[in-house]
Amino acid sequence: METIKSRKEFEKVFSRGRRYGHRLVRVTVLRNDNEAHGKVAFVAAKRLGNAVFRNRCKRVLREAARSCGLPAQEADVILFATHATHNASPREVAAALGGLLGKACVA
RNA sequence: GAAGCGAGCCAGACGAUCGCGGGGUGCUUUGCACCAUGAGGAAAGUCCGGGCUCCACAGGGCAGAAAGCCGGCUAACGGCCGGGCGGGGUAACCCGACGGAAAGCGCCACAGAAAAGAAGACUCCCACUGCCCGCCUUGGCGGGUAAGAGAAAAGCUGAAACGGUGGUGUAAGAGACCACCAGCAUCCUGGCAACAGGGUGGCUUGGCAAGCCCCUUUUGGAGCAAACGCAAAUAGGAGCGCUAUGGUGUGGCCCGCACUGCGCUCGGGUUGCGCGCUUGAGGCAUGCGGUAACGCAUGUCCUAGAUAAAUGAUCGUUCAUGACAGAACCCGGCUUACAGGCUCGCUUCGCAA
RNA sequence: GGAGGGGUGGCAGAGCGGUUGAAUGCGGCGGUCUCGAAAACCGUUUGGCCCGUCUCGGGUCACGAGGGUUCGAAUCCCUCCCCCUCCG
Numbered sequence: 001m002e003t004i005k006s007r008k009e010f011e012k013v014f015s016r017g018r019r020y021g022h023r024l025v026r027v028t029v030l031r032n033d034n035e036a037h038g039k040v041a042f043v044a045a046k047r048l049g050n051a052v053f054r055n056r057c058k059r060v061l062r063e064a065a066r067s068c069g070l071p072a073q074e075a076d077v078i079l080f081a082t083h084a085t086h087n088a089s090p091r092e093v094a095a096a097l098g099g100l101l102g103k104a105c106v107a
Numbered sequence: 108g109a110a111g112c113g114a115g116c117c118a119g120a121c122g123a124u125c126g127c128g129g130g131g132u133g134c135u136u137u138g139c140a141c142c143a144u145g146a147g148g149a150a151a152g153u154c155c156g157g158g159c160u161c162c163a164c165a166g167g168g169c170a171g172a173a174a175g176c177c178g179g180c181u182a183a184c185g186g187c188c189g190g191g192c193g194g195g196g197u198a199a200c201c202c203g204a205c206g207g208a209a210a211g212c213g214c215c216a217c218a219g220a221a222a223a224g225a226a227g228a229c230u231c232c233c234a235c236u237g238c239c240c241g242c243c244u245u246g247g248c249g250g251g252u253a254a255g256a257g258a259a260a261a262g263c264u265g266a267a268a269c270g271g272u273g274g275u276g277u278a279a280g281a282g283a284c285c286a287c288c289a290g291c292a293u294c295c296u297g298g299c300a301a302c303a304g305g306g307u308g309g310c311u312u313g314g315c316a317a318g319c320c321c322c323u324u325u326u327g328g329a330g331c332a333a334a335c336g337c338a339a340a341u342a343g344g345a346g347c348g349c350u351a352u353g354g355u356g357u358g359g360c361c362c363g364c365a366c367u368g369c370g371c372u373c374g375g376g377u378u379g380c381g382c383g384c385u386u387g388a389g390g391c392a393u394g395c396g397g398u399a400a401c402g403c404a405u406g407u408c409c410u411a412g413a414u415a416a417a418u419g420a421u422c423g424u425u426c427a428u429g430a431c432a433g434a435a436c437c438c439g440g441c442u443u444a445c446a447g448g449c450u451c452g453c454u455u456c457g458c459a460a
Numbered sequence: 461g462g463a464g465g466g467g468u469g470g471c472a473g474a475g476c477g478g479u480u481g482a483a484u485g486c487g488g489c490g491g492u493c494u495c496g497a498a499a500a501c502c503g504u505u506u507g508g509c510c511c512g513u514c515u516c517g518g519g520u521c522a523c524g525a526g527g528g529u530u531c532g533a534a535u536c537c538c539u540c541c542c543c544c545u546c547c548g
Contacts, residue, residue, distance in 0.1 A: 001126095001127090003415070004415070005414095005415055005416095006415085007415090010415080041415070042415090043415090050151090050432070050433090051151090051432080051433055052431095052432050052433055053432095055418095055433065056419090059127095059418085059419050059420090060419085060420090062126090062127085062419075063126085063419060063420055066125095066126070066420090067420085089420090090419085090420060090421090091420090091421090
């Protein structure tokens with residue numbers, strides 16, 4: 001699972017990507033025609049809670065992304081945690097994420 | 108049995124499948140398979156103390172900061188242990204920023220006569236004396252008032268008033284004198300010391316230093332984005348100013364020491380990889396020394412090293428249904444958060460023998 | 461990793477040991493003016509709880525939270541919580 005690492009890549013996806021929202025997860029997707037394979041990133045804002053809370057959120061997002069087969073070929077995707085992500089099961093989040101990716105036309 | 112006090116420990120467990128981090132082995136080089144391993148008692152807050160690295164050495168003085176009953180432990184500490192004193196609790200036990208107010212400055216609102224040495228200033232007390240009134244045996248007694256040598260007891264306040272209580276004494280009084288208590292000075296005894304006990308002396312000097320301050324002790328500055336190595340890139344560039352009892356290192360200042368151009372503006376490059384990076388003032392067990400903290404000796408164990416940052420998901424079994432919470436160079440503490448559970452020792456009360 | 465500043469009525473913002481429930485401004489409410497409104501001017505409410513009860517008066521707790529020093533703390537000191545800024 002290749003992840004977005006540098007600040008420049010994050011800036012690119014933030015400025016040019018499209019956003020989709022749900023109660024359990026929010027995503028920003030940038031379709032990427034030039035590069036061979038897409039990347040993925042997991043974000044939990046500091047205002048959500050302490051380090052344990054944010055780590056839990058990111059693990060749930062990571063599991064949901066894996067079950068959706070997410071490091072997709074054609075797009076970079078950033079997943080944002082919400083207040084509800086912490087208590088949700090990965091299955092619920094995966095269902096929500098699948099719906100959002102369908103809207104974004106990512107396989 | 109109930110209530111409580113102190114010390115210590117645990118922080119869901121087990122199995123199966125899928126997945127993640129670094130490590131090892133094999134295939135043989137993309138990667139895949141297998142093996143074991145992978146967060147805490149606080150990893151937290153960053154409040155102290157060190158190690159380590161760099162600043163030439165880490166020297167002296169001033170300033171600043173910190174500590175503050177005594178002795179010990181320790182690499183060091185603002186930590187810990189033991190003791191003293193003071194306070195709380197029936198007790199086990201717990202708590203304490205606990206040096207100095209006759210070195211000096213400052214503050215003490217309101218009330219009060221007076222608030223820090225103000226004068227014996229005011230009220231009050233009072234011998235002798237004058238005047239007035241009353242009683243009565245031409246003089247005395249009683250009361251009032253004025254002036255006063257004397258005296259510091261009383262003065263309604265306040266958080267706090269030139270020690271307190273009782274007595275002797277006197278016209279009235281006073282450490283003027285006596286007893287006890289508190290405080291001060293000094294001596295003796297015990298103790299390494301803080302301090303405790305006792306004697307003697309003169310008779311007394313408010314509180315606040317978490318106000319400034321004084322005394323004693325400690326303290327150079329930065330921090331793993333430190334520092335070192337490799338690779339890549341670029342312009343060992345341009346302009347202006349200041350100069351050698353100058354400038355920089357030095358980020359509080361001065362001396363000393365070292366180096367010899369430096370400062371500002373404009374322009375350019377750079378957050379890649381390796382190393383530091385986990386074996387350490389390390390843990391556990393036993394023995395010895397010490398009241399204890401701790402030290403010494405022997406044996407044994409190796410137990411995360413990520414870098415947009417690794418511990419999760421699904422299913423099953425079981426119980427007290429799982430709190431607070433995630434390593435980021437590493438240790439020793441402190442402080443704060445925390446569902447509960449277990450072990451040991453002790454205190455008080457009740458009941459039974 | 462390190463350094464500094466702040467938290468006070470509904471909001472902004474003084475006060476920094478002594479009658480401060482708390483200046484001042486914006487608010488809210490009532491009045492004057494107006495046909496009505498705005499502006500201006502005047503007054504008032506200014507917080508919780510408790511008590512009496514003549515709807516006015518009294519007591520107490522409140523300056524982020526909890527302790528301490530002091531006769532007395534928003535102010536001085538310690539611990540914790542939250543917010544903001546700066547440096548590398």
